[in-house]
Amino acid sequence: MSQTLATGPGPDLADPDERRGGTGTLRFVLRKLAEAVASLVLVTVLGFFLFRMLPGDPVAFMARDRPTDRDQIAQLRERLGLDRPILVQFGKYFAGLLRGDLGESYMYRNREVADLIGERLWPTVLLVGSATVLAVAIGLWLGIRAAWKRDSFFDRAQTGIALTLWSVPQFWLGLLLLVATNGLFPSRGMHSPDAGPGFFAQSLDVLHHLVLPCLTLLAVFYAQYMLVMRSSLLGEMNADYLTTARAKGLRDDQVRRRHAVPNALLPAVTLVFMQFGAVVAGAVTVEAVFSWPGLGQLTYDSLHGPDLPVLQGVFVVLTGAVVLMNLFAELLYRVLDPRVRAA
Amino acid sequence: MTAGTAAESPRAIAWRRRRAGIARTWHEFATQKAALIGFCLLVLTVLVAVALPLISDQSGLDVTQATGKPLAPPDGRFWLGADVEGRSVLLMTVWGARLSLLVGFSATVLSVLIGTVIGIAAAHFGGWVSAILLRFTDFFLVLPSLVLAIALSAVLRPGVWTIVVAIGVTAWPGTARLVRAQTLTIESRPYIERSRALGGGHLHVIARHVLPGVAPLVLANTTLVVGNAVIADATLSFLGVGDPNSISWGAMLQSALSSGAVTRGAWWNLLPPGIAIVSVVLMFTLVGRGLETVLNPRLKGRRP
Numbered sequence: 192m193s194q195t196l197a198t199g200p201g202p203d204l205a206d207p208d209e210r211r212g213g214t215g216t217l218r219f220v221l222r223k224l225a226e227a228v229a230s231l232v233l234v235t236v237l238g239f240f241l242f243r244m245l246p247g248d249p250v251a252f253m254a255r256d257r258p259t260d261r262d263q264i265a266q267l268r269e270r271l272g273l274d275r276p277i278l279v280q281f282g283k284y285f286a287g288l289l290r291g292d293l294g295e296s297y298m299y300r301n302r303e304v305a306d307l308i309g310e311r312l313w314p315t316v317l318l319v320g321s322a323t324v325l326a327v328a329i330g331l332w333l334g335i336r337a338a339w340k341r342d343s344f345f346d347r348a349q350t351g352i353a354l355t356l357w358s359v360p361q362f363w364l365g366l367l368l369l370v371a372t373n374g375l376f377p378s379r380g381m382h383s384p385d386a387g388p389g390f391f392a393q394s395l396d397v398l399h400h401l402v403l404p405c406l407t408l409l410a411v412f413y414a415q416y417m418l419v420m421r422s423s424l425l426g427e428m429n430a431d432y433l434t435t436a437r438a439k440g441l442r443d444d445q446v447r448r449r450h451a452v453p454n455a456l457l458p459a460v461t462l463v464f465m466q467f468g469a470v471v472a473g474a475v476t477v478e479a480v481f482s483w484p485g486l487g488q489l490t491y492d493s494l495h496g497p498d499l500p501v502l503q504g505v506f507v508v509l510t511g512a513v514v515l516m517n518l519f520a521e522l523l524y525r526v527l528d529p530r531v532r533a534a
Numbered sequence: 535m536t537a538g539t540a541a542e543s544p545r546a547i548a549w550r551r552r553r554a555g556i557a558r559t560w561h562e563f564a565t566q567k568a569a570l571i572g573f574c575l576l577v578l579t580v581l582v583a584v585a586l587p588l589i590s591d592q593s594g595l596d597v598t599q600a601t602g603k604p605l606a607p608p609d610g611r612f613w614l615g616a617d618v619e620g621r622s623v624l625l626m627t628v629w630g631a632r633l634s635l636l637v638g639f640s641a642t643v644l645s646v647l648i649g650t651v652i653g654i655a656a657a658h659f660g661g662w663v664s665a666i667l668l669r670f671t672d673f674f675l676v677l678p679s680l681v682l683a684i685a686l687s688a689v690l691r692p693g694v695w696t697i698v699v700a701i702g703v704t705a706w707p708g709t710a711r712l713v714r715a716q717t718l719t720i721e722s723r724p725y726i727e728r729s730r731a732l733g734g735g736h737l738h739v740i741a742r743h744v745l746p747g748v749a750p751l752v753l754a755n756t757t758l759v760v761g762n763a764v765i766a767d768a769t770l771s772f773l774g775v776g777d778p779n780s781i782s783w784g785a786m787l788q789s790a791l792s793s794g795a796v797t798r799g800a801w802w803n804l805l806p807p808g809i810a811i812v813s814v815v816l817m818f819t820l821v822g823r824g825l826e827t828v829l830n831p832r833l834k835g836r837r838p
Contacts, residue, residue, distance in 0.1 A: 226669070226672075229669070230673050230676070233673055234677075238685075241685055241686070241689060242685070242688075242689055354816075354819070355812070355816065357819075358761065358765075358811075358812050358815040358816045358819060359808075359811075359812055360765050360768050360769055360772075360784075360808070360811055360812075361769070362768075362769060362772050362787065363768075363787060363804070363807075363808040363811065363812075366787065366790065366791060366796050366804050366808075367804060367805075367808065369796055369797075370796060370799055370800075370801050370804055373799060378797060465676075468676055468677065468678035468679070469678070471678045471680075471681065472678045472679065472680030472681060475680060475681065475684070475773075476680075476769055476772065476773065479772075479773060480791065490681070490684060491773060494684055494687075494688050494773065494774070494775070495774060497688045499688070499689075502684075502685055502688050503685075505681070506681055506682070506685045509678055509681050510677055510678060510681060510682070513676055513677065513678050514676060517676045
């Protein structure tokens with residue numbers, strides 16, 4: 192497994208020994224929860240101080256295209272709380288975060304960052320969700336097929352394609368698809384103005400826009416599910432219980448479906464949640480290519496501002512989501528793996 | 535190998551064994567066809583990139599001296615067409631290799647350095663130092679590194695070195711984990727205990743015993759990291775973090791999108807830099823996987 196995992200970016204699964212500690216389930220869950228809370232606190236601290244490293248003054252930036260006198264600047268600093276000591280600022284920021292208040296945007300005047308993120312969240316969830324579901328389904332299916340017919344033409348071809356797609360920068364694949372389909376699909380946004388009214392026409396319009404971004408994300412991410420599923424199933428191929436199953440007279444595909452695959456599924460399933468961070472990063476670039484109005488596009492736009500409160504908010508929300516997904520993966524692993532459950 | 539003559543100093547013996555080990559590793563590596571091909575192509579690419587000022591004229595990269603028509607399709611004069619400024623895409627792609635490789639290598643050196651130091655420290659010192667470093671590593675491991683890199687480059691000044699720093703400080707956790715695991719296995723061996731009993735301090739154990747032991751795996755890991763760093767560099771340049779006037783593959787793709795070359799279907803602005811990225815990354819991946827097969831004891835005996 193390390194063979195395939197080592198080929199790609201992104202986090203690898205933690206040592207199995209660490210997971211199989213002899214502690215009880217409750218202690219395990221509590222420890223994981225505590226670790227996740229610690230990580231979340233670290234995310235907010237990092238998110239705060241990272242954006243205070245900025246050499247320039249945000250107020251000077253905000254006032255750059257309007258004539259502003261010294262009083263107005265002082266007022267602005269006071270309104271944003273920039274005149275207070277840094278620890279006080281952090282305290283206010285942290286308290287605001289707990290209430291779901293992420294501050295105010297520089298670029299979109301008088302908009303709450305939390306609102307901006309809230310309205311951009313669903314397009315990203317739609318894009319990432321549909322791409323992940325498809326990538327998992329296709330990746331697992333191909334991985335099972337490839338491992339079962341190891342070293343066949345199908346296996347070699349699929350592994351080669353997957354490894355090549357791994358090396359492809361996502362945004363480039365998106366650009367290629369744009370040029371290759373040549374106007375067959377909309378190149379930007381999520382809605383067209385000329386789409387008809389009514390729920391059905393609107394959904395169809397969104398789906399039409401979704402095709403290319405989703406395909407781009409899918410093409411890079413299915414590869415890793417496929418490679419992990421393949422090597423995981425290869426590890427089970429010579430197990431004695433498969434010989435037993437065959438000796439009972441089961442057909443080949445029954446052996447595969449009922450015995451081999453359920454045992455090999457575990458690493459791939461946890462990978463789905465472990466890789467959430469990589470998927471999020473992919474979504475940022477793909478949304479930038481297709482102007483998909485999600486969090487990635489918001490990140491891209493605010494990077495060019497630079498709109499620091501928005502960047503900070505997106506950073507905290509995205510990394511927080513990744514930390515939670517990883518917690519979920521750890522707990523899920525515990526539930527799914529019979530060996531861990533018994534321990 | 536055991537027949538060291540009495541006149542040889544211990545250090546000379548150690549070096550002779552190391553040389554023999556490297557030769558053995560090279561032989562095993564060279565038996566893997568894909569890895570060898572990747573290695574040769576890689577050496578060729580790096581040599582060409584380094585020697586480029588001697589064999590090619592840089593003046594064609596200057597916007598003011600561009601001679602072609604904007605977005606001219608490939609023809610006899612510009613084999614890969616022209617970009618939106620009328621510059622030769624072929625020339626830009628070849629020159630782009632320099633910056634892309636430089637950023638890839640620098641970011642990798644930075645990240646492998648951080649990863650090795652933290653990995654060795656986490657394994658060697660144990661106790662609360664190790665616990666804190668491990669939590670820290672795990673924390674960075676799950677962070678979406680691109681988002682962190684974007685955040686970093688927003689607060690630093692845009693430019694090539696910002697990209698290097700942004701990749702370097704986000705890409706190290708994988709290396710740290712690998713180095714820590716390897717250090718643990720090395721430090722559990724009796725000769726470390728012997729060295730400690732003879733009075734070897736932390737520095738002696740780390741420099742004389744641990745570092746040579748982890749170096750091969752770090753090398754294999756490094757080649758894999760470079761591939762990822764090249765992709766990360768292209769992605770960050772594409773997002774507009776780098777210097778917009780520099781010639782790199784990511785910047786070329788960025789200008790292809792922002793200048794409308796993509797929407798006008800100018801595929802010759804798109805394919806060359808992208809294919810260059812993919813082939814360089816593939817080369818590094820092939821070499822890295824080959825090295826890993828040879829050097830990682832867990833993969834020994836498996837078929838590549």
